[in-house]
Amino acid sequence: MIRRAGFFCFLFLLGAVPVFGQAKRKIIVDQDARGPATTDQQSMLAFIQAPQAEVLGLTIVSGDQWRDEEVAHTLRMLELTNHPEIKVYPGAIFPLINSKEEIARWSKLYGKVRYQGAWTKNGTGKFVREVHGPYEVPELPEGNPTLKAEEEDAAHFIIRMVHKYPHEVTIYAGGPMTNIALALSLDPKVAELAQELVVMGGSIAPEVPLAWKTENRREFNFWWDPEAVHIVLRAPWRKITVTTVDISVKTRMTNEMIQKIAAAGTPSAAYIAKYSDEEYLWDELAAVAWLQPDIITKEVSLYMDMDISHTAGYGNTLVWTEEERPGMGEQLVHVQTELDNEKFMKILIQLLSGKAGR
Numbered sequence: 001m002i003r004r005a006g007f008f009c010f011l012f013l014l015g016a017v018p019v020f021g022q023a024k025r026k027i028i029v030d031q032d033a034r035g036p037a038t039t040d041q042q043s044m045l046a047f048i049q050a051p052q053a054e055v056l057g058l059t060i061v062s063g064d065q066w067r068d069e070e071v072a073h074t075l076r077m078l079e080l081t082n083h084p085e086i087k088v089y090p091g092a093i094f095p096l097i098n099s100k101e102e103i104a105r106w107s108k109l110y111g112k113v114r115y116q117g118a119w120t121k122n123g124t125g126k127f128v129r130e131v132h133g134p135y136e137v138p139e140l141p142e143g144n145p146t147l148k149a150e151e152e153d154a155a156h157f158i159i160r161m162v163h164k165y166p167h168e169v170t171i172y173a174g175g176p177m178t179n180i181a182l183a184l185s186l187d188p189k190v191a192e193l194a195q196e197l198v199v200m201g202g203s204i205a206p207e208v209p210l211a212w213k214t215e216n217r218r219e220f221n222f223w224w225d226p227e228a229v230h231i232v233l234r235a236p237w238r239k240i241t242v243t244t245v246d247i248s249v250k251t252r253m254t255n256e257m258i259q260k261i262a263a264a265g266t267p268s269a270a271y272i273a274k275y276s277d278e279e280y281l282w283d284e285l286a287a288v289a290w291l292q293p294d295i296i297t298k299e300v301s302l303y304m305d306m307d308i309s310h311t312a313g314y315g316n317t318l319v320w321t322e323e324e325r326p327g328m329g330e331q332l333v334h335v336q337t338e339l340d341n342e343k344f345m346k347i348l349i350q351l352l353s354g355k356a357g358r
Contacts, residue, residue, distance in 0.1 A: 032063025
């Protein structure tokens with residue numbers, strides 16, 4: 001009896017190994033990596049420090065700032081938080097079609113666009129930056145990095161990874177989708193080879209402040225490169241999950257959270273303490289929802305596309321129900337609408353503190 005019991009105990013423990021020793025979930029984090037800190041850098045840091053995630057690489061695209069400056073902020077963040085092993089892959093500098101001149105024309109016809117990312121003065125709090133050229137990297141407030149980016153470009157890296165790990169790689173899009181659109185244009189199999197696409201962007205029910213309501217469904221990540229969004233959302237992904245700004249504005253980084261993170265005393269905590277500011281947790285919410293899906297308490301399934309008409313609606317998010325959709329290639333997406341804010345904040349504090357899973 002003792003031998004038999006021991007044998008069955010051995011089988012039980014053997015069977016339990018995959019549960020406790022599960023492989024990490026592979027992810028490529030694609031970001032317009034404004035810095036220092038900010039929602040962009042903080043979402044990347046959350047992924048890197050999550051015990052259940054294997055970040056294959058960070059791919060950088062222009063958006064909030066120009067690509068080369070964003071690359072520098074990202075490399076410096078990796079140095080300051082003690083993650084020099086994470087690779088950074090530079091991507092697209094410009095949108096596929098949209099341009100500063102196009103938006104100037106649009107603005108004369110249809111009204112002013114307040115926030116234009118790298119084309120305008122940008123930043124928050126004490127780190128507001130003046131406009132500069134796309135190839136200029138100003139002195140960084142957090143110091144210039146010594147780490148170097150990879151020679152391989154973002155699109156080819158994405159293609160290489162989904163072929164190396166078919167149906168295992170999540171692609172997270174926290175900024176404009178130019179890099180992903182380029183990867184799909186080079187290799188249309190990217191979508192079907194990936195495990196899923198996770199997106200932070202778009203707006204279908206604009207909430208406060210009032211100006212967002214008047215801007216209708218024009219959200220920056222989608223607006224910067226509408227044609228790229230159109231390409232990406234029509235690709236045959238196995239699953240698409242979208243965190244719109246409509247749910248993101250239900251979250252906020254506060255000084256109280258920053259102080260809690262700072263108390264951890266880790267390199268990442270010191271980085272957050274020095275450079276973070278009060279701000280909506282746009283990209284962090286999309287990141288944590290992938291890491292811990294049960295923080296999302298409600299979602300809706302809709303068909304989503306992008307207005308690329310270059311008329312008054314250019315850059316607006318389009319959505320339909322099953323019955324209303326035009327059937328022009330639009331894909332079903334899971335749109336998050338409600339969350340457990342308390343649980344989300346608790347997890348995010350742990351991740352940014354560098355103490356998650358310890």
